[in-house]
Structure formats: C-alpha cells, structure tokens
Amino acid sequence: MKNSKQNEPLVTHIFTADPSAHVFEGKLYIYPSHDLDHDEPSNDNGDQYKMEDYHVLSMEDADAPCIDHGEVLHLKDIPWASKQLWAPDAAYKNNTYYLFFPARDHDGIFRIGVATSESPAGPFKPEPNYIPGSFSIDPAVLVDEDDKAYVYFGGLWGGQLEKWQTGTFLSDAEGPAATAPALGPIVAELTDDMLNFKGEPQEISIVDEDGNPILAGDEDRRYFEGPWVHKYNGLYYLSYSTGTTHKIVYAVSENPQGPFVYKGTILTPVSGWTTHHSIVEFKDKWYLFYHDCSMSGGVNHKRSVKFTELKYNEDGTIQTIDPYGDK
Numbered sequence: 001m002k003n004s005k006q007n008e009p010l011v012t013h014i015f016t017a018d019p020s021a022h023v024f025e026g027k028l029y030i031y032p033s034h035d036l037d038h039d040e041p042s043n044d045n046g047d048q049y050k051m052e053d054y055h056v057l058s059m060e061d062a063d064a065p066c067i068d069h070g071e072v073l074h075l076k077d078i079p080w081a082s083k084q085l086w087a088p089d090a091a092y093k094n095n096t097y098y099l100f101f102p103a104r105d106h107d108g109i110f111r112i113g114v115a116t117s118e119s120p121a122g123p124f125k126p127e128p129n130y131i132p133g134s135f136s137i138d139p140a141v142l143v144d145e146d147d148k149a150y151v152y153f154g155g156l157w158g159g160q161l162e163k164w165q166t167g168t169f170l171s172d173a174e175g176p177a178a179t180a181p182a183l184g185p186i187v188a189e190l191t192d193d194m195l196n197f198k199g200e201p202q203e204i205s206i207v208d209e210d211g212n213p214i215l216a217g218d219e220d221r222r223y224f225e226g227p228w229v230h231k232y233n234g235l236y237y238l239s240y241s242t243g244t245t246h247k248i249v250y251a252v253s254e255n256p257q258g259p260f261v262y263k264g265t266i267l268t269p270v271s272g273w274t275t276h277h278s279i280v281e282f283k284d285k286w287y288l289f290y291h292d293c294s295m296s297g298g299v300n301h302k303r304s305v306k307f308t309e310l311k312y313n314e315d316g317t318i319q320t321i322d323p324y325g326d327k
Ligand code: FUB
Pocket: 017, 018, 033, 049, 086, 087, 137, 138, 155, 225, 226, 274, 275, 276
C-alpha cells in the first residue's frame, strides 16, 4: 500500500468527498461522503449526489498509507432516510463514537440523523428517527473543552436552507434579496446523550470587521454550505464554503455560537463545483482536508479527498492555500 502524499487523492479505488477529519485513539480518522460512480446529468439541486453509504478512512501518520475500513453504514439500514447520504461528521463523547449525517426523509426533506459505534472505524448503528427539529445538510460537531457539544449545519440550494426561514418548510421559499443579510449557518447545542437538540436551533450571524452583517449578494464572503468549527488559541474559527464563488473562507468568534467576524480565504477554488473541508490538529501540525475532482477529470460528483498542511500567522489569521500552488 502506498504512503499518503499531501495534495493527492487519499484513496483511488472509490470516489470520496466532504472529508471530516478527527484524531481518535492517536490516529487520523476521516469521515467522507462516498460519491457514486455514475454518468447521469447534474443540476443545481444536487440530484447527482446520490450517495448510498459511508466508508471510514484512517491514517496512522500524515505520511502513512490511508486505510479504507469499508462500508460502515448503508441507506437501507436507516429507517427514516430515502436517499442522498451527504456530508457527515463524527464526534466522541460518553465512550461512544457518533456519526452525524444528512439525508432526505421520505418526504424529500433533508434531515440530520445520528448513528453510534464503539469504534471510530464503525460499523455505525443508526437511530430509528432523525434528530427531532433537524433540517438541511452538512452537520459538523464540536465537543468543546467544557464537554458541551454543538452541531453546526445548513446549506443553500439543494441543501434547502432557504426553505426554513420561517421555522417551517416552505417548498417554494427563496433566499433573501442581495442587499439583505445573508442566511447564516445554524447551530444547536446537543443534549448530553448527543441524540437531541437541547433548545431551538439558532442562526449564526457572520459580520464584517465593522460589525455589519455579510449580505446575501456578497458571494465572495457569504455562507453557502459545509460549516466547520475548530478552536485555536481559545478562539472559535468557523470556516465554510462560499458555494457559487467556490472558496473556503473563515470567520472568528470568542463564543461558539457567534457572532463570527469574517477574516479571509483559507482555500482558493479547487477543480469541480463544490468545495468542502475540515481542519484538524495532529502531532503538533494543523491540516486542511478537502476534496477536488482531479481524479475524474472534473466531473462534479466524482470527487477525491486530499489533505495539506495549514499554517497560521502570528496574529492568528490563517495563510491562504492554493491547492495547485506547487504544480
Ligand atoms: O456531497 C454533497 C454535498 O456537496 C455536500 O453536502 C456539500 O457540502 C457539497 O460538498
């Protein structure tokens, strides 16, 4: 088996995307989406992303071979879900590993479910129902130093976030006007057993350096999908995809629920429409996990997970990464 190399696909025998990386039991574990290899057409609703299962990947070291632990959860075993197992995340608490994942329910509405395992490598057993009150896509979980856990989620367009502005699902609702504040990601504190929201989910506010909300028309900075929150020097860093402008950008706060102040770009556009990432500290270095479509020659729904080192400046800002910079 080949050693892993930065900025190259972690695995080549399957298409993988949306990597959520964590250090569990001293190793790097990566929880990606498993893209299906099909040639059907694409649309803005994301119907081409028709994933049916999850695999777990792991690496003993940043240059060690990447192991595929195989299928750890399949759509057919999730009673509430009908299709599209999109970007997952994992968390550890209560001596249990939790896999959080979005899927469409039997009414075609995206919800967020949880599955559990005794091992970070799975297999994961799904809860019979989705988290009550959950909606939209791309859950990312932060278990804070005080042991409180938060799930961040939400995505525009196919992710249906626009349809929840009133608190109920309105199938024909559209996003705010370009001059109005953009929709933010959603945060909910999790109950101690990690299976429910503690209170009502709240929208996160992302503001500029002057405290003004980022506007919906500001597509270089506004939230689109794929939230991730990590801590560095006591501050919370919320990073996310800008969707239509294909960047990973970030904003910083002293509070896990915001408001977050926009700071800048972490990753410039990759090949393919979507960009999705996670950030993890491993053996005193920081890494950005991301995906692109280089292995499929640019087919949007055939993506590959990659990683690269991420560096901070002395003032805590993150150095922008060009994924093809050295090529
Ligand atoms: O993989 C399906 C969707 O594409 C994810 O949920 C989004 O973040 C985007 O990467």
